[in-house]
Amino acid sequence: MSEAPAPTGEPAAERTTADVVVVGGGVAGLVAALECAKVGLRVTVLERRDELGGCVGRIELDGLTLDSGAESFATRGGAVAELLGSLGLDTEIEDPNPAGAWLAMPGRHGLTAAPLPKTGMLGIPSNPLGDDVRRIIGWSGAIRAYGDRLRPILRIGRARSLGQLVRSRMGQAVLDRLVTPIAAGVYSTDPNDLDLDVVAPGLNEAMTRMGSLSGGVGQLVEARKAGAAVGGISGGMHRLVDALEGELARFGVTVVRGAEVTGLVREPRLAESVSDDTGPSSAGTGDDAAGWIVTATTEAGELFVSAPDVVLAASGHAALALVDAALDGWARGSETWPDAASVELVTLVLDAPALDAAPRGTGVLVAADAPGVQAKALTHSTAKWPWLAEHAGGRHVVRLSYGRAGSPNPLDGRTDAEVAALALADAALLLGVPLDEGMLRASGRTLWRDALSQATLGQRDRVRALEAALAAEPGIEATGSWVAGTGLASVVPHALDAARRIRHRRVQPDGGA
Incomplete structure (x- = not known):
């Protein structure tokens, strides 16, 4: 130079x-x-x-080196696995605990939780009357969702908005209780603003073939079982x-x-x-x-x-x-580009033996109207990744995500101590286990303020x-x-x-x- x-x-x-x-x-x-x-x-x-890495980063807490951003990758297409192989990391790829996540939602007496249905796509159930679906949306919601099987698919034409499609075919309960929490957790975006062809490629065509939304979902789930898996790296992404x-x-x-x-x-x-x-x-x-x-x-x-x-x-x-x-x-046309979302992750390291049983599987997605909770999602990282559980030596690592599209981030303006206290309270509610300040060994924050989703309606045209x-x-x-x-x-x-x-x-x- x-x-x-x-x-x-x-x-x-x-x-x-x-x-x-x-x-x-x-x-x-x-x-x-x-x-x-x-x-x-x-x-x-x-x-x-x-630091390099962007949304794939590290954070040091209580002697542990943890992921501060992405902690897994989708195996579809094989590009990431091929890259890891070229870097000598292919033998370090690990599968997560298959226990699955739960959903936190309003109940009769406050917050309640149930396992997420496993036979769906983006929360859209392939079997609307299944026990796991009814546990979340009730009989009335399930019967309304089953109406999708009885209505001619030609009446909707080609769907664009994920949210509008789900509401019209299966009703508000499926949209609010199943689809919206996943859309917020994965895309930080309201499902009404998500482009169906981006987030669920081929679903429009599958609906036409099968004659219903649930039938189309079932066909894609069956065809893409191998591509739906995620993997991680031993030691962290x-x-x-x-x-x-x-x-x-x-x-x-x-x-x-x-x-x-x-x-x-x-x-x-x-x-x-x-x-x-x-x-x-x-x-x-x-x-x-x-x-x-x-x-x-x-x-x-x-x-x-x-x-x-x-x-x-x-x-x-x-x-x-x-x-x-x-x-x-x-x-x-800058006015047509969506605003960036403000997303923040809070990582907690806990001494909490009650979490050894993984009471909420690998984590919790949160309905927007869930009472008393500010977080939109929680990952029980030591329950999800066996390598991390071994490395943590009895401690537990949980990560909470904050920031929903169209709403102020509830952590904005709070001190680190205030954020740690809020995250600890949210974790206790979502995991169904009493947690107090004495169990908190360390906490950390990671913030992204320019999270612009490619999956929003019109974004493909803007990108083109x-x-x-x-x-x-x-x-x-x-x-x-x-x-x-x-x-x-x-x-x-x-x-x-x-x-x-x-x-x-x-x-x-x-x-x-």
């Missing part, structure tokens, strides 16, 4: 070059960076935080980030932490201004090749990185702001418009959950595809870059 002169007393401006700049050091950014680096492209990753970081170092990727990216502008004729003897040509493939200058603020001062290709792997609205800056005059705009400006790729979909099973293959498009543009016919 070279340092430009700066006036006395002002931070220095640093200028450097790369073949690819990746904005964002979450899993999407790290995967894309590694895929580019493997063919010899010089890659710089700019991450605004001090954060080990994925460690392994990716190690591979990036091995391939010579430059990682700059604490770099707040503030600008993205075109640098024309980069082919004439960027070249050296340290690696492959950092220019495009023609004399008129254009590149980009990425500007970031670091502790040392301003950083300018010039490169022909940029991967925007930052969170949704942060990435959109850079697209606005790069594509001058692009009308993205974005992709079309980027395709007309060679050298910019966008990836991450806000364009790829929720979960690593969606994020990893999307990031690989983005990187491979760059490789295709940059790798010459003779095999060199």
Whole structure:
């Protein structure tokens, strides 16, 4: 790197070059960076935080290293397992406890709970009259839901909104008690705002084939049993980030932490201004090749990185702001993009022998009207993951999630002590076990304020418009959950595809870059 002169007393401006700049050091950014680096492209990753991994992170509590974000991955498609295999972690993949989760909801005398039905999709039951369904929605709700089997499916046409479909076919009880808690827990979004074709691909067609919503769900559940499973990594999902970081170092990727990216502008004729003897040509493939200058603020001062290709792997609205800056005059209709959700996880480490029996299976989803509880979900991590139970040595780890779409986050403005007390009280109610402050060994908080769901209605069209705009400006790729979909099973293959498009543009016919 070279340092430009700066006036006395002002931070220095640093200028450097790369073949690819990746904005964002979450899993999407790290995967894309590694895929580019493997063919010899010089890659710089700019991450605004001090830690890499984004929503896959770690937290140290009471001597335990725990996941602070994602703790599992969907096995569908096999992309995550393939990535773990390439990183030497395939032998570390573990299955969770199959006990399943419960639902907390209003009862006659306050909060009550019941196991979630196992034969459904997104809470939509394939057997509306099943005992496990009736226990949650009652006989009246079950009979109303069974009416789905009697109504002609052609009357609804092709459904778009998950919530509207469930309400029209099965009634309000199924929507409120079964579907909404799962939608909030998985997507942090109201089911009325979820695109059915995104969250349940193929369900429209299955309904038509089977003649009912419940029949369509049953057919998909049967066909996708193998793809519905989740897996984890012994020791925690954060080990994925460690392994990716190690591979990036091995391939010579430059990682700059604490770099707040503030600008993205075109640098024309980069082919004439960027070249050296340290690696492959950092220019495009023609004399008129254009590149980009990425500007970031670091502790040392301003950083300018010039490169022909940029991967925007930052969170949704942060990435959109850079697209606005790069594509001058692009009308993205910002008012149509949904607001980001504020989601916070609170992790508790407890000395509570009463939890040894796992009274609520692997965790609890919470109905929005459940009395006395602010959390929307709880994971009993030591009940879910055998490796963690062994590592914890008799202690229990529970994680509570806060923040529902369209509502203020109940933890906003609270001190750490207040949050720990609230989470402990919520955990006691949800687990049905008395818990007091003396049992709390440690607590920690993890907050995301720019959680933009790709599954909301209209988001696919917005993403397609974005992709079309980027395709007309060679050298910019966008990836991450806000364009790829929720979960690593969606994020990893999307990031690989983005990187491979760059490789295709940059790798010459003779095999060199």
